[in-house]
Amino acid sequence: MRRLMRCLPAVLLAGLPACAHAVEWLAPPAMYPPDTWQGRSVATVRVLDKLDAHVQMLDIPTGQDVTYKSLTLHATSCLQRPPTLPADSAAWMEVHDAHEGMVAFQGWMAIGEPATGVFQNPLYDVQLAGCSGDAVAPVPPPLATVAAPGVGADGSPVPAAAAGGTAPSPAPGTDAPEASQPMSPTQAPTMPPPASPPLPMPPAPDPGDEGAAPLMLH
DSSP, X not given: OHHHHHHHHHHHHHHHXXXXXXXXXXXXXXXXXXXXXXXXXXXXXXXXXXXXXXXEEEEEETTOEEEETTEEEEEEEEEEOOTTSOOOEEEEEEEEEOSTTOOOEEEEEESXXXXXXXXXXXXXXXXXXXXXXXXXOOOOOOOOOOOOOEEOTTSOEEOHHHHTTOOOOOOTTSOOOOOOOOOOTTTSOOOOOOOOOOOOOOOOOOGGGTTOOOOOOO
């Protein structure tokens, strides 16, 4: 019995590494400030068909497209205020109408500001009704990045690749020009000094002017 008690600590110490590998640590949950809008996985919109005055409620999962008649609706994100603030919801929506000449909508739709984010055309009205679904991390809307072309010396636009300052690669089969290296004063070629222009020769005297008095200038 005493021998077993002596061996027990050694057995427990030998099993500790195996127990340590078996434990899986969980990542702590994401913590946001108390006034941060909470993300939801579903955006609910209200569609009014002006032809027959029919109202249709549509659930749009974020990141997916939902079609209704000639409309294609896409919700990038849907946010709602936390319970500690006045209730409100906002969603980044994209709405396209397949009919020719219809203007598309892309921007925020908010319940608290219904007049600032509404899709309207002669056939349909689309408004945000709320957010639902699972809680997800708040995702900002995508930002469009446009590469502005550079301007050359003569004012003409230069492609972005050329404006970046990268030199064009030489054509295949041609030797790349060697980069010019600075030369020391002893290696610099010496140029001969420029020759001075010859002095003008005086004009030859006219034989008819022999014996005439010189012209005096006052």
